[in-house]
Structure formats: structure tokens, C-alpha cells
Amino acid sequence: MTTFADGVLHTHRELDDMLGRRWRKPRFVKRPWLRWVLGLGFLAYLIASYTTVEVNWNRVYEGLERGWKFVIAFASPDFFSRSSDIWDGMVESVIMTVAASVVGIAISIPIGLGAARNIAPLPVYLICRGIVAVSRALQEIIVAILLVAIFGFGPLAGFLTLSFATIGFLSKLLAEDIEAMDKVQAEAVRASGSSWLQWINYGVQPQVMPRLIGLSMYRIDINFRESAILGLVGAGGIGATLNTAFDRYEYDTAAAILILIIVVVMALEYLSGIIRAKVQ
Amino acid sequence: MPVSDNNGFAVWRKRSNRQALVLWTGWLIGFAVFMYCWQRISEATTWFFVWDAPRIANDIWTRATPPRWEYITQLGRPIWDTLNIATMGTLIALCLAVPVAFLAARNTTPSRLFIRPIALLIIVSTRSINSLIWALLLIAIIGPGVFAGIVAIAIRSIGFCAKLLYEAIEEIDATQVEAVTATGASRWQVMAYGIVPQIMPAFAGIAVFRWDINIRESTVLGLVGAGGIGLQLSASLNVLAWPQVSLILLVILAAVVISEWVSAKVRGAII
Numbered sequence: 001m002t003t004f005a006d007g008v009l010h011t012h013r014e015l016d017d018m019l020g021r022r023w024r025k026p027r028f029v030k031r032p033w034l035r036w037v038l039g040l041g042f043l044a045y046l047i048a049s050y051t052t053v054e055v056n057w058n059r060v061y062e063g064l065e066r067g068w069k070f071v072i073a074f075a076s077p078d079f080f081s082r083s084s085d086i087w088d089g090m091v092e093s094v095i096m097t098v099a100a101s102v103v104g105i106a107i108s109i110p111i112g113l114g115a116a117r118n119i120a121p122l123p124v125y126l127i128c129r130g131i132v133a134v135s136r137a138l139q140e141i142i143v144a145i146l147l148v149a150i151f152g153f154g155p156l157a158g159f160l161t162l163s164f165a166t167i168g169f170l171s172k173l174l175a176e177d178i179e180a181m182d183k184v185q186a187e188a189v190r191a192s193g194s195s196w197l198q199w200i201n202y203g204v205q206p207q208v209m210p211r212l213i214g215l216s217m218y219r220i221d222i223n224f225r226e227s228a229i230l231g232l233v234g235a236g237g238i239g240a241t242l243n244t245a246f247d248r249y250e251y252d253t254a255a256a257i258l259i260l261i262i263v264v265v266m267a268l269e270y271l272s273g274i275i276r277a278k279v280q
Numbered sequence: 281m282p283v284s285d286n287n288g289f290a291v292w293r294k295r296s297n298r299q300a301l302v303l304w305t306g307w308l309i310g311f312a313v314f315m316y317c318w319q320r321i322s323e324a325t326t327w328f329f330v331w332d333a334p335r336i337a338n339d340i341w342t343r344a345t346p347p348r349w350e351y352i353t354q355l356g357r358p359i360w361d362t363l364n365i366a367t368m369g370t371l372i373a374l375c376l377a378v379p380v381a382f383l384a385a386r387n388t389t390p391s392r393l394f395i396r397p398i399a400l401l402i403i404v405s406t407r408s409i410n411s412l413i414w415a416l417l418l419i420a421i422i423g424p425g426v427f428a429g430i431v432a433i434a435i436r437s438i439g440f441c442a443k444l445l446y447e448a449i450e451e452i453d454a455t456q457v458e459a460v461t462a463t464g465a466s467r468w469q470v471m472a473y474g475i476v477p478q479i480m481p482a483f484a485g486i487a488v489f490r491w492d493i494n495i496r497e498s499t500v501l502g503l504v505g506a507g508g509i510g511l512q513l514s515a516s517l518n519v520l521a522w523p524q525v526s527l528i529l530l531v532i533l534a535a536v537v538i539s540e541w542v543s544a545k546v547r548g549a550i551i
Binding site: 025028049052054055056060063067070096137145150152154155225226229239246249261269 | 318
């Protein structure tokens with residue numbers, strides 16, 4: 001009996017030795033020094049930023065009441081008292097979105113082809129990548145400010161802004177998709193003695209088409225969302241109406257516009273989901 | 281396979297007559313819609329200004345170059361504010377996005393019928409409204425300043441982060457969760473040991489990705505008065521100080537490029 005008890009005791013100790021320390025969750029950042037540096041640096045940053053951000057809490061407290069009014073306004077949006085302004089703004093936004101998406105997609109296809117390393121020669125590749133980089137680095141609103149200064153107020157500036165932004169987005173993703181395509185199919189078409197255009201049309205296009213359609217739908221969605229803010233700088237669209245509504249503290253009208261934007265975006269998202277499912 | 285008959289020879293065709301007709305009609309309608317839109321834009325445009333545009337552009341260019349380099353000493357604080365808006369905004373957004381994502385994911389939501397639609401509504405509504413509009417709204421409510429910018433960025437980011445996060449939660453490996461549950465773990469323990477480790481890399485990636493986007497967005501928030509370098513931009517634009525505008529644009533460009541580089545590096549290290 002004692003031996004047995006000893007044995008149990010013994011194996012237990014062995015188990016302890018085998019297991020060693022108690023199991024602990026593995027850390028997300030494995031190197032300890034890096035973990036400490038990141039953690040302490042982050043803490044220092046938080047303290048520094050917290051002390052430099054000036055918050056006027058009294059103003060915030062006073063604002064809570066207005067915020068509550070806005071929440072109430074969301075429950076009873078006013079679509080009617082400014083319906084003609086809202087309607088004009090929405091139509092202009094939609095028009096800018098459609099026109100800019102068509103032009104942007106049409107231009108971004110050749111640029112996307114040129115920005116794919118496996119089908120474009122080096123000089124073309126560099127030029128197209130340069131265009132993509134510039135378009136991506138400049139934000140819509142800044143481009144809109146410059147274009148409004150150049151072309152004057154109105155939807156033309158917004159249309160050009162959105163087209164320009166579409167080029168950067170779509171060309172980059174299209175080029176990445178072309179670079180990741182299956183070479184074998186393209187080579188097979190080329191081996192049949194096709195011209196360059198036929199090669200692109202039959203060897204490359206069918207492979208990237210589903211993704212191009214999906215991305216275009218996504219971009220239309222983004223363009224609509226962006227068209228809502230271009231009005232803030234005078235580039236047309238619903239943004240101007242929205243800005244006026246905020247300036248006049250007409251929260252119920254502003255809420256109506258925001259609800260409309262959300263509804264259109266949701267509808268576009270739903271539509272693009274259907275189209276993408278159909279294409280793929 | 282559509283085949284046309286050409287004097288007794290069968291010729292392969294890509295589409296049947298019917299398909300070709302449908303396609304052609306589709307193109308026709310699309311073209312008509314585009315032309316209508318273009319006509320509306322054209323009506324609303326003062327074409328005299330457009331024909332004059334090259335001269336104006338040239339004029340602005342000569343005014344804006346060279347940038348007024350010494351102005352950069354006044355940009356330190358605005359850049360710091362911009363960084364704060366982006367970072368604090370992202371942090372607040374992540375804190376709020378995590379619960380929303382857990383409520384929205386099909387496999388972790390407490391109630392698919394009632395709570396999930398609410399969570400999805402939060403995601404859609406915060407996502408579809410641009411941060412500049414949120415900033416406008418918040419300025420009307422809590423007054424201009426950095427704080428309004430932080431809250432605007434935070435609200436705008438909730439939807440984006442929560443959407444990506446809930447998709448990551450829905451894609452987790454269910455067997456690991458089951459294994460942890462089988463040990464008799466409580467609901468929270470299953471969360472901490474079964475689900476969280478699986479979504480941690482995705483979470484870190486989303487956080488850095490959104491931070492990068494937020495740096496971009498916070499540079500222009502000042503245009504509506506929500507703090508950061510955009511305030512300087514709007515002030516310079518208002519007094520037509522083009523050399524300052526060009527310098528600010530260069531600084532914004534540098535900030536965007538640096539933040540993109542940082543986020544690419546960090547994401548590369550995580551994934």
C-alpha cells in the first residue's frame with residue numbers, strides 16, 4: 001500500500017516536473033523587449049496626447065441637449081419643407097456619380113492594363129503607376145477644392161474629382177488582379193497567333209472581368225458617398241443642402257438628408273451584392 | 281452553343297441573336313443615361329470658366345510655387361493635432377466596434393432576430409456617412425475643435441471596423457470553440473480562449489488599416505472646423521495664400537505616404 005501511495009506521489013511529482021510551470025496564454029507580441037517598448041511607448045503617447053487635446057467640457061455638456069434634439073429629429077425627419085432643395089441635390093449627386101463612374105471606369109481600364117507589370121513595358125508601367133499613385137495620394141476633397149478654384153462652382157468640378165479618384169482606386173486593383181492572373185490561358189491565346197488586342201480581349205479580359213465588375217459596383221457606391229461631401233466646397237451635389245441645413249440648425253431636414261443617403265447607399269450595396277453574386 | 285448557318289457551313293458565334301440583342305439594348309440604355317447625366321452637368325456649368333481654366337490653372341501654379349517653406353514652423357502643432365485625431369479616434373472606434381461586431385456576427389450574436397439587425401443598422405449608418413459630415417454635425421452640437429474631430433473619426437470608423445471584424449468572427453474555426461466549450465468553460469472563457477485568439481491578427485490588421493485611412497481623413501477635417509492641419513489649409517485658402525497652401529498640401533502628402541508605409545510595414549509583420 002505504501003509503495004502504491006509512494007508510487008502515486010512519485011508519478012505526481014514526475015508529472016509536475018514534466019509539465020513545468022503552469023500554462024499561460026501565449027503573448028501576441030512574442031519578443032519581451034519589443035512588447036515592453038511598444039506598450040510603454042503607447043502609454044507615453046496616450047498621456048502626451050491626452051494632455052494636449054483641449055476639451056471644453058462645459059461646451060460639450062451644453063451640446064448634449066442639442067445632440068439629443070438631433071437624435072429626436074432622426075425619429076421625425078422632415079422630408080417636405082425643403083423637398084425641392086433636397087430633390088435637386090440628390091439628383092445632382094446621382095448624376096455626378098453616374099457620369100463620373102462611367103468616365104472613371106473607362107479611363108481606368110487602359111491605365112490598369114498599363115500598370116500591370118506582366119503585360120506592359122517598363123516605361124508605360126512607370127507612367128501608369130505614377131498616375132495611380134498621384135490619384136490615390138490626393139483626397140477627393142482637396143482635389144475638389146483645386147478643381148473648383150480652376151473650373152468654377154458646379155457639378156463639373158465634382159464630376160472631374162470623382163472621375164480622377166475612381167482612376168486611382170480602380171486602376172490599382174485591376175492591375176493587381178491582372179498581375180495575379182493565370183498566365184497559361186493568355187499564353188494559349190497568344191500561341192494561336194492573335195494580335196495584341198485579341199490577346200487582351202480573349203486571354204486577359206475573361207479572367208479579370210468578374211472582379212472588374214465587382215470593383216466597379218463598389219466604386220459606384222463610394223462615389224455616391226463622396227458626392228455627398230463635395231458640395232461642402234462648392235462642387236455640386238447634396239452636400240451644399242446638408243451644410244445649409246446644419247448651419248441653420250434645421251436638424252430635421254439634415255436628418256432627412258442623412259437618412260436618404262443611408263438608404264441609397266444600402267440600396268447600392270444590396271444591388272452590388274446581387275450583381276457580384278451573379279457574375280462570379 | 282450558338283451557331284449561325286452560313287451557306288451550309290456552321291460558324292461558331294459568341295452569342296445567340298437574342299443575347300446579342302439584349303446586350304445591345306443594355307449598352308444603348310447605358311449610353312443614353314450617361315448622355316443625359318452629361319447634359320445635366322453641362323447645363324449647370326459656366327463654360328466660359330472652363331475654357332478659361334488653363335489660364336487660371338497656370339495662374340494658380342505660378343502663385344503657389346515656390347512653397348513658403350518657413351511657414352512649416354507653424355505647422356508642428358496642427359500636425360500633432362491631426363495625429364491625435366486619427367489615433368484617438370481609431371482607439372475609441374475599436375473599443376466601440378468590438379462589442380458591435382460580436383453582436384453582429386451570426387455565430388456569437390445573442391439574438392439573430394432582434395439584436396443582429398440593430399448591430400447591422402449601426403454598422404451601415406455609421407459607414408455610409410462621411411467623416412466630414414459627422415464633423416459638421418458634431419461641430420453644430422459640441423462646438424469646433426479637436427474633440428469634435430476625434431468623435432467624428434471615431435463614429436465614422438465604427439462601421440468599417442465592426443464590419444470587417446464581424447466577417448472575421450464569422451469565419452473562425454468552430455472546432456476550436458467546441459474544444460474549449462467541451463472543457464466546461466463559461467461563455468466568457470470560450471470568448472477569451474476560443475474566439476479572441478483566432479481573430480486577433482485580423483483585429484490588429486484592421487486597426488492599423490483604419491488608422492492609415494483616418495490619418496488621411498483627419499488631414500481634411502479642419503476644412504469644416506474640426507481641428508488639425510485642415511484648419512491651416514482652410515485659413516490659407518480663404519486669404520488666397522497659395523504658397524502656404526502648396527506647402528500644406530506637400531505636408532499632407534508626406535503624412536499620407538508615411539502613414540501608408542507604416543501601416544504596410546505593421547501589417548506585413550502581423551500577417
